[in-house]
Amino acid sequence: MKPVNQKAWFLVLPVLVLVAFSAVIPLMTVVNYSVQDTFGNNEFFWNGIYWFDEMLHSERMWDALGRQILFSAIILLIEVPLGIFIALNMPKRGFWSSVCLVLMALPLLIPWNVVGTIWQIFGRVDIGLLGRTLAALGLDYNYTRDVVDAWVTIVLMDVWHWTSLIALLAYAGLRSIPEAYYQAAKIDQASRWAVFRFIELPKMRGVLVIAILLRFMDSFMIYTEPFVVTGGGPGNATTFLSIDLVKMALGQFDLGPAAAFSIMYFLVILLVSWAFYTVMTNLDREDAR
Amino acid sequence: MTDALASPVRPARLAAGARSRARSERSAGSAVVMVLYILFLLLPIYWLVNMSLKTNSEILGGFSLWPRNPTLRNYETILTDPSWYMGYVNSLIYVLMNTVISVTVALPAAYAFSRYSFLGDKHLFFWLLTNRMAPPAVFALPFFQLYSAVGLFDTHIAVALAHCLFNVPLAVWILEGFMRGVPREIDETAYIDGYSFPRFFVRIFMPLIASGIGVAAFFCFMFSWVELLLSRTLTSVDAKPIASTMTRTVSASGLDWGVLAAAGVLTILPGALVIWFVRNYIAKGFALGRV
Numbered sequence: 001m002k003p004v005n006q007k008a009w010f011l012v013l014p015v016l017v018l019v020a021f022s023a024v025i026p027l028m029t030v031v032n033y034s035v036q037d038t039f040g041n042n043e044f045f046w047n048g049i050y051w052f053d054e055m056l057h058s059e060r061m062w063d064a065l066g067r068q069i070l071f072s073a074i075i076l077l078i079e080v081p082l083g084i085f086i087a088l089n090m091p092k093r094g095f096w097s098s099v100c101l102v103l104m105a106l107p108l109l110i111p112w113n114v115v116g117t118i119w120q121i122f123g124r125v126d127i128g129l130l131g132r133t134l135a136a137l138g139l140d141y142n143y144t145r146d147v148v149d150a151w152v153t154i155v156l157m158d159v160w161h162w163t164s165l166i167a168l169l170a171y172a173g174l175r176s177i178p179e180a181y182y183q184a185a186k187i188d189q190a191s192r193w194a195v196f197r198f199i200e201l202p203k204m205r206g207v208l209v210i211a212i213l214l215r216f217m218d219s220f221m222i223y224t225e226p227f228v229v230t231g232g233g234p235g236n237a238t239t240f241l242s243i244d245l246v247k248m249a250l251g252q253f254d255l256g257p258a259a260a261f262s263i264m265y266f267l268v269i270l271l272v273s274w275a276f277y278t279v280m281t282n283l284d285r286e287d288a289r
Numbered sequence: 290m291t292d293a294l295a296s297p298v299r300p301a302r303l304a305a306g307a308r309s310r311a312r313s314e315r316s317a318g319s320a321v322v323m324v325l326y327i328l329f330l331l332l333p334i335y336w337l338v339n340m341s342l343k344t345n346s347e348i349l350g351g352f353s354l355w356p357r358n359p360t361l362r363n364y365e366t367i368l369t370d371p372s373w374y375m376g377y378v379n380s381l382i383y384v385l386m387n388t389v390i391s392v393t394v395a396l397p398a399a400y401a402f403s404r405y406s407f408l409g410d411k412h413l414f415f416w417l418l419t420n421r422m423a424p425p426a427v428f429a430l431p432f433f434q435l436y437s438a439v440g441l442f443d444t445h446i447a448v449a450l451a452h453c454l455f456n457v458p459l460a461v462w463i464l465e466g467f468m469r470g471v472p473r474e475i476d477e478t479a480y481i482d483g484y485s486f487p488r489f490f491v492r493i494f495m496p497l498i499a500s501g502i503g504v505a506a507f508f509c510f511m512f513s514w515v516e517l518l519l520s521r522t523l524t525s526v527d528a529k530p531i532a533s534t535m536t537r538t539v540s541a542s543g544l545d546w547g548v549l550a551a552a553g554v555l556t557i558l559p560g561a562l563v564i565w566f567v568r569n570y571i572a573k574g575f576a577l578g579r580v
Contacts, residue, residue, distance in 0.1 A: 002406040011401035012413065014394040015457055022454045023420045026431030086326055089319040102561075102568050103327050106334070109560025111515045111532045114553045121340065122333045127348055127546065129336045160330065221424040224517045242426035246518075249430050262427040269422045277415060 033259035051260035061261060063236070064244040065268075071240060072219045075158045079215060082159070083166025084204070088196070090171055101171075104164040116228025119157040123229070143230060147237040150230050154238055157225060162215060169211040173204035206283055213276040220269055241265055334557070341550035348546045363551035376531030377555065379445065380514065383528065386449035388509040391456040392464075392502060399464035400490070404473065414465075417458040425518045428454065433522050445528045448520045449513075456509040463508060467501025500570050507567050514560060531556055 037047040055061050086104075091097040107115070123143050125131040134141040143153040177199065185195045223242035226232070232239035232247070239247070245265065249258035340348055341363050342356040367373040401407070402414055432451050433442070441447040475497070479489040495502065521533040535552050 002404060004407065005405040006407050008401035008405040008407045008410075011397040015398040015417070015461060016413075018390075018394055018450075018453055019417060019420055019457055022432075022450055023423065023428075025435055026428050027423075029431035029434060030427060086322070089322040091319070091323070098568050100323060100327065102564050103330060105564045106557070106561060107330055109511055109514065109557070109564060111517060111556050113517045113532045113535065114556050117535070117549065117553055118333045118337050121546070121550065122336050127340070127352070129332065129354075132352055160333065164330070217422045221422075221426070223424075223426055242424050245424070245426045246429065249426075250522075255430070258430075262424075266423060266427055269424065270419055273419070273422045274415070277418065 030259045030262050033255045034263055037256055047256065051256045052264070055257055055260045055264065058257075060244065061264075064239055064241050067237075067239065068220060068241045071155070071222070072216060074155055075162070075219050076212065076215060078155070078159055079163045079166050080208070080212060083163050083211070084170050084208075086163065086167040087170035087174055088200070090167070092175075101168070104167060107161050107164060110161075112224035113228050115157065115161050116225040119153060119160075119225075120229045123153050145234055147234060150234060150238050154226050154229060157229065158219065158222070161225070162218070166208075166211045166215065169207045170204050173207040174200060177203045206280075209276065209280045209283060213273065213280065216276070217269065217273060220272075337550050337553050340546060341554045343547055345545060345547050363547040364555070366548050367551055367555060373531075373534060373552065376529060376534035379524075379528050380520075380530040380532070381559070383445040383448040383452070383520070383530070384510055384513040386445060387452045387456060387513045388506050390449060391453055391460045391509045392506050394453075395457055395460035395464055395505065396495070396502070397490075399461045399468055400494070402461065402465045403468035404476065414461075417461055419458075421455045421458040421462075423454065425455075425516070429518055429522045432519060436523055442523065443525045443527050447523045448528060448530070451519045451523055452513045452516060456512055459508055459512065460505045463505045464498070464501055467498045467504070471497050503567060504570055507563060507570075510563055511560070 034051055035047055035049070036044040037050070090100055110118070122128045122130045123141075125135050125142055131141060131143075140146075141149050143149045181199050181203075182195070185199060190198070221242055222240055223246065226238050226240060227243055230238045232243045245258060245261055248254050248261065339354070339356060342359045342361070344358070344360055344362065347353075347357065402410060428451075436442045436447045436451070441450075471494070475493070476489070479493050484493065517530070517532045520530045524530065524533065531552065535549065535556075
């Protein structure tokens with residue numbers, strides 16, 4: 001058990017002040033907008049929960065939420081198994097292991113709009129390698145016109161961008177397994193699948209929860225990459241929550257609805273993340289025992 | 290297998306041979322998987338590099354897998370025009386400021402979380418993490434108003450402070466993970482030896498978690514470097530980041546693909562350099578000290 005020491009608050013104080021400045025003040029501004037309406041001229045009046053009511057009944061928000069959930073679900077279903085699979089196949093040590101690590105981390109450090117630009121170019125039918133190849137194979141591929149093509153491009157881009165994160169986390173988990181476990185499995189003549197199921201997967205559990213948590217949060221907030229590639233189109237087919245929100249708040253300047261939307265959006269993320277966090281701390285506690 | 294069965298080999302040696310053959314097949318399979326995956330990662334980047342070495346007319350005029358007449362003109366355009374290269378300078382300035390601020394304030398906080406329990410510690414820790422979860426889109430407009438109101442709009446420090454929103458919680462989280470791995474007896478021994486808290490922290494404790502500090506700094510660098518929405522909202526001229534310079538040029542100058550590609554390649558370089566320096570910590574680092 002950790003000793004109780006209320007003076008530890010002093011150590012936390014700088015973080016508290018800094019984050020409060022850059023989180024609480026803006027968040028309260030959002031709350032403020034969400035319950036007020038204006039006729040312009042910076043004159044606001046109390047509007048109660050009208051905006052929340054309106055947003056809860058607006059098809060636009062539900063559609064964006066549906067697309068968002070679908071997107072997050074698809075990329076998690078692809079990236080998590082693929083990431084684990086890649087991690088299992090990575091060289092364990094030596095020169096090639098460093099090479100793999102560096103090359104795999106590369107997409108993670110590319111600015112998000114450049115990621116979008118790369119895929120925008122790569123998928124173009126006239127000058128992009130991917131678009132050109134698919135066209136040469138006789139496929140009618142055009143991500144600016146066709147909904148399915150746009151989705152495929154965006155999902156592929158996200159898999160390209162983030163699978164490495166899961167792979168690196170899973171790899172770190174694998175590396176922490178003592179050699180003795182594998183030897184014991186060998187003596188028992190365990191199959192490859194049994195080794196994975198009963199040794200590797202349980203040992204990776206902790207880092208995988210972190211991986212899924214990070215990927216869920218970031219995919220749920222995704223803005224820049226799809227915005228650069230498709231601009232939310234064709235139509236509204238790839239307008240995810242953040243894109244819709246920015247359109248509403250900065251494009252149309254509908255502050256009230258946008259603020260109400262923001263708060264509900266934030267609450268959804270908070271709820272899911274809280275569930276993950278609880279699972280994670282419970283796992284930590286079990287490990288500590 | 291068939292000729293092995295035909296020849297009079299003892300069963301034990303046969304089994305051993307089959308097992309080692311299976312193992313070498315498996316490692317060959319792994320190599321194929323890794324080569325394919327890395328090819329998939331590098332292909333789009335290669336295409337960007339390829340385009341950055343072509344002239345615009347070659348890009349639009351025909352299709353070729355490598356540049357026929359490699360030219361560095363696109364890079365020259367960027368490196369001689371201040372409105373381009375100042376974008377890189379601005380980005381680097383606010384990213385470095387953010388990294389220093391985030392790690393400095395996160396260190397004592399992470400120590401407190403890893404060593405003591407105090408009133409509301411768990412709630413505070415979760416509240417910090419919630420800020421990592423806050424969609425930047427939610428904060429874009431309020432940030433703009435807040436920093437305009439305090440007169441920091443279009444300064445590097447504004448972007449650096451705004452990025453603290455998600456980097457400070459992350460730094461606390463990572464550092465706490467690494468600090469938990471340091472036995473508490475070390476603290477107690479140091480106090481018995483008469484070290485004051487600041488001296489103990491800087492002289493003894495920080496060197497022990499040096500790799501953790503490096504990893505935290507790496508992550509702060511990474512997330513600040515790749516973020517666009519907030520940095521674009523909070524700047525107009527003086528502190529305009531490179532990412533935003535790129536988006537504006539796309540819409541303004543009728544798509545100069547070659548220059549755009551060259552600018553993209555140049556944004557990848559700082560990240561690649563940083564990865565090279567931390568390559569030995571990368572695996573543990575990505576696990577945030579929790580393995």
